[in-house]
Amino acid sequence: MSAAASAPSRRARLADAWWEYRQSPVAVIALAIVVLLLAAAFLAPLFAPQDPYDQAALDLFDARLEPGSVGGGGYVHLIGTDGMGRDLFSAILYGLRVSFTVGIAAGAVALALGASVGLVAAYYGGRIEALIMRTIDLQLSMPAILLALVLVAVLGQGMGPLIVALVAAQYAYFARTTHGAASAERRKDYIEAALSTPLPARRVLFKHLLPNALPPLIVVATVQVANAIALEATLSFLGLGLPMTEPSLGTLISNGFQYLLSGRYWISIYPGLVLMVLVVSINLVGDQVRHVLNPRRGR
């Protein structure tokens, strides 16, 4: 098929996919929420009343103020302040930034690594494939949280170690998905034919094997970004993720937990609500994308 012929058909396919996606109003709302939260996170400095990383601006007299109170800064704390006197609204916006950064970075690296491993296994086949996939399967049978927990303990706190831990816990999903799709394609006759010609290997890899793995990879990537965000929050909640000076949503929730029993619910609840809405929305988007990309949908 020539490029001229495939371009409109690709646009038509996209339009068709979008039409299919819109069939679920819930999924459309979820997508809108994700976009809105992304925008809020990355534009945070523009409208957050306070820079939560600026330790000097924090006033302990403002700690644990109820939603709606006016603090020392002279502005209204819409949803109150946390245990360190941070404006919770600002802290949540910046926390979202951190959560998104970690989630997307971990998801992207895990995607690249996992897809490469899966492609290599599918391309070479034989013993290499068996060894790689056995390892992957073994790792997948272990819960991701344990692996991440140990790695964070080994590597220490902070954004970098956290992303490494998340990638290590998640790349296997991408590897398995890629391998599944690519090896099914690998067994087809035309690939065997292409391999028997002096065609460079990367042409087969990138022109035939990878595109076939792409639809399931998109679905897995969506879900894994949500999982990375949730896992990061969990690790931070357990005190093994990001420190209180650079709070993610999980750190904020963890910090508020100690005040929960004394009735100062807002410190935990608001960041938690944002986290929940975010993770559920991404998952709903992923569900609908899975539905749209399902090759069996047409039947």
Next chain:
Amino acid sequence: MSDVVLSVQGLETAFSTRAGTFKAVDGVSFDVGRGEIVGLVGESGSGKSVTGYSILGLVEPPGRIVGGRVELDGENLLALAPEKMRRMRGARVAMVFQDPMMTLNPVLRIGTQMIAAVRAHDPVSKADARTRARDALGIVGIPSPEERLDAYPHQLSGGMRQRVAIATALLHRPAVIIADEPTTALDVSIQGQILAEVRRLADETGTAFVWITHDLAVVSSLADKVCVMYAGRIVERGPADDVIASPRHPYTAGLLASVPSLHEPGAPLPQVPGSAPPPLQRPEGCAFRPRCARASEACLADPPLATFDDARRAALCHHPIEPDAWTSFSTSTASRNAS
């Protein structure tokens, strides 16, 4: 035919999809006599399988029966309440499917599945049900049936599995069995054995068969009568031997011409040009018009039902083929019979 057990009259089954609604079965009528084998022939998408499912009331959404009658011994099945229809299925009218790998539950023993089928209609003890299941296996020619009852489906060959399915359908001695391409997935030699077995069963037990197939060769060796379906309609019906010896509808003629075993060896096989229209794009008038060499202006209108041989035969066509126009072809049929 005085002894009609199953009479399908003007049956219509529609499917609603995103792109629109179409009638997979569009006014199908035929009669089946006691112990008779009726071949329902057509290519895939012609509506022959949906006709079968409609008779049993097993059409699944988005499909829906929208018109007609299905009379079993004079009783209209389509008017029955779901529970009454359930009591009919398996007891008075049964069905066998194409793929014997798929129709038996892989995780249950043959006996378990057959005993459940017996007890679905007769409240007998498990031991009695087992005896009946064993006898049914014997009737369809399965050796050492007692042992087969304890086997799992994967332990049997494809032909054996299909015999088990037929035996299950026969458990309650139904008046009619609808068989949906039951031998298509089998080797030709096994297919021949099963066809002979079915012929014998129809003669001995008086059970009638509606044999759904795309293979005219099967019909020629098995069926008493044949109905040829195209785009949801029966375009030709009549006694099997007559229809094969001298087809009246151009589509039937085209199908016959492309059956290798009915043809001169070595000669190129003629094909029906083009392909069947997608259900939502059926042409006005005669649906076969675009592929038909005999088509004319008249074919833009709905084709009339032309009857022949004292109404024993009929064709849905503006320009049915005259008997003598077919002589060139019948010689090749004759040479096959002579050899």
Next chain:
Amino acid sequence: MIGFLIQRLIQAIAVVFVMSLIVFVGVYAIGNPIDVLIDPAADQALREALIRQYGFDQPLPVQYVTFLGNMLTGDFGESFVYRLPVLDLILSRLPATLELALSAMLIATLVGIPLGIWAGYKPDSLSAKLIMGFSVLGFSVPTFWVGLLLIMVFAVELGWLPSGGRGPTQEVMGVDVSILTGEGLSHILLPAFNLALFKLGLLIRLARAGMVEVMSSDFVRFARAQGLPERQVVSLHVLKNIAIPIVTVFGLEFGSTLAFAVVTETIFNWPGMGKLIIDSIMLLDRPVMVAYLILVVILFVTINLVVDLTYGQLDPRIRTKGAA
């Protein structure tokens, strides 16, 4: 069958061996255990004596071989923090975690599978859509956050249930259990539900997917064509078929439930293994971490083995292959 069993056993032992090596080397990299063990004010001679006593002066391979040898005799070393044999320490926490995980799996199974089957039987009904919405919540909302909400609603606001701890336990055949008393039950209810939620969401999806697939299979059509009552079509033909993937996942998920108990135990202050491992990570209590991880690996491998064998029992196609 025997050959199959032996082959699986050898694989399992190999996996445990490899994992023990990875865990040992991995954990070896954490901090310097001597700083944890020894009072910084201690003099040099004492330090060196202790280092020699624990074998830290040996090269890593030697340390590993020593460790492996001890492990085979059931000796995982002594906790730096508690000064107790690690195995005893972990085993003393095991019943609490097992009780929690089993209760959670019980809730997830008893609620999730019927809901999933219903949602798969009537996939277009409103109730099915509500069930599926609930399952999305179940497996996407982070466990720790649900735990927090549960505490806030049922312990803080309503005051119906305790916010943490295990409550009184009773000894049954040498094992402490809390579900036998009303007080104990009230303590386990929230954490068990919290831990169950993720599996609940998963089991609903799984049961639904299996149901949808099996309901559209030819053998269900054939069973209907035989006039089997709908109830029997489901109970005889469908349930056993969907049981196969569910048993598999149930087994595998039981292991991950034990692992996820880490989070729930921390929130509800449940005195199980999960809380122990978090505490030992915080305190760099190396022997506890290594032993915990290796025990988890052994547990996982055992569960995988059991699942494989059960799977064969349920699916006659695999059973006969194994016998051949």
